Amino acid sequence: MSTGSDAILTRMMALHPKIIDLTLDRVWRLLAAVGNPQDKLPPVIHAAGTNGKGSTLAMIRAGLEGAGLKTHVYTSPHLARFHERIRLAGKLIDEDHLTAILDECYAANNGETITYFEITTVAALLAMSRIPADYTLLETGLGGRLDATNVIAQPALTVITPISIDHQQFLGDTLAEIAGEKAGILKPGVPCVVGPQPDEAMEVIEARAARLGAPLLAHGQHWHVSEERGRLIYQDETGLLDLALPNLPGAHQIENAGAALAALRALGAGDADAAVTRADWPARMQRLRTGPLADSAPGVELWLDGGHNPAAGEAIGAHLATLPARPTHLICGMLNTKDIGGYLRPIAPHVESLTAVSIPGEAATLPAETTAQAARTAGIDAHTAPDVAAALAAIAAEAPQARVLICGSLYLAGHVLRDIA
Incomplete structure (x- = not known):
């Protein structure tokens, strides 16, 4: 509105x-x-x-x-x-x-x-x-x-x-x-x-x-x-x-x-x-427990992070390494101004797949296929989807108890959080 x-x-x-x-x-x-x-x-x-x-x-x-x-x-x-x-x-x-x-x-x-x-x-x-x-x-x-x-x-x-x-x-x-x-x-x-x-x-x-x-x-x-x-x-x-x-x-x-x-x-x-x-800072390794996305895949452990540069990738990779073992999949959308390879390389050893999406309404978004290609170069099995909801549905159909991290951009994170609000 x-x-x-x-x-x-x-x-x-x-x-x-x-x-x-x-x-x-x-x-x-x-x-x-x-x-x-x-x-x-x-x-x-x-x-x-x-x-x-x-x-x-x-x-x-x-x-x-x-x-x-x-x-x-x-x-x-x-x-x-x-x-x-x-x-x-x-x-x-x-x-x-x-x-x-x-x-x-x-x-x-x-x-x-x-x-x-x-x-x-x-x-x-x-x-x-x-x-x-x-x-x-x-x-x-x-x-x-x-x-x-x-x-x-x-x-x-x-x-x-x-x-x-x-x-x-x-x-x-x-x-x-x-x-x-x-x-x-x-x-x-x-x-x-x-x-x-x-x-x-x-x-x-x-x-x-x-x-x-x-x-x-x-x-x-x-x-x-x-x-x-x-x-x-x-x-x-x-x-x-x-x-x-x-x-x-x-x-x-x-x-x-x-x-x-x-x-x-x-x-x-x-x-x-x-x-x-007591600190509150959304979209920084934030666990999503409510909202349409979480409700659509009740067995999935859903996370959201807006980091977008190589240092953020290192922090995400390090954090994933500390979590209890569980197949982990990424839903990723990034801007074309970012070092996508530098971001994905530290995360790659900790994930099973990446589903790439374009960021809605962002002129500078990387096309989903470009993100997917960069993920494959980093050694990640990669696919594309038209949006986050479709990506999550596809992952949940194959791995209903998976861990899923939506990541790559604060702009993508904002779209996800607007759906919760």
Whole structure:
């Protein structure tokens, strides 16, 4: 069902011919036109990184809210509804408020050229500037240095989660170039929590931090995290924490939890146990138990994940290796901008087959047959299907007790979650 906010968002898409055009000039212009809301926010935690920034912010939010604090949150992209991108004092923005704030920004922009992400980011900052809260959590959309969220002069804290190769067409072809873009969120004198990094990326972050006088709180140097005997063990100079394992599944969530705990310690706020046990972040190895898809194949163990780059493939492969033995099949759809071979190779040893689908309504989707060919190259028995429901039906007919993972893109995950909502 179309809403008022849908209509305005559609109009906003027409304000710039490109989806992504990295520069901050248009953002600064519109921020000034609406009264510079970026200077009126509760203390900001600003996160960048290739993988894990959303999960890490979800854990920081859980920790802060577990201590009774109120948080604004801005993340992207959304999965089922745009409203997911903006939380105000802990609650998703409602339709009337979203429509009003988008309308206000559209009018203030006065028909000038601006991208969809830029104008909606300004709308989020404006909404958050008007409601009291204790903290603001901002996730970069792409990169960091020229990202529309990089307009906070003095955040309370920055966070850089693991960096890997992705979005080369915008951020550069090497880890050093990409790390330089991500490290653009560092600010003079502002502490930065740094998750595990390749040496090439870490050198760039350290050099920029040194130039800016930004203290680093780096994994492996200033804080350590590991799983020991079914518990999460975190240690820094303040002391040791012995906690339950994260409720978000996957070995990589141990390191994300470590970064979240380091952030909460740096802020001197939050509940550490709540951070790791109460986080909510859909489409990251999410078990689907209800909805039309789950109901259509009651014997199937159904999972959903939106990861889409080689590092995500490694995390998925590692997680599948820890699950109880069960024939595992993929339903996969990807965008044509992604390294599909790099994504599938780490997963291939853990699965029996892949059924490829095109992502509905996405101009940049890989054709299903192209995905299937890439899967065969990675050593996976591959087929195609017209959509996810047909793919699941075919798998369930052959293997009614199988494990099925729908994967390859957040856009595909969003289509699945919209069917549940």
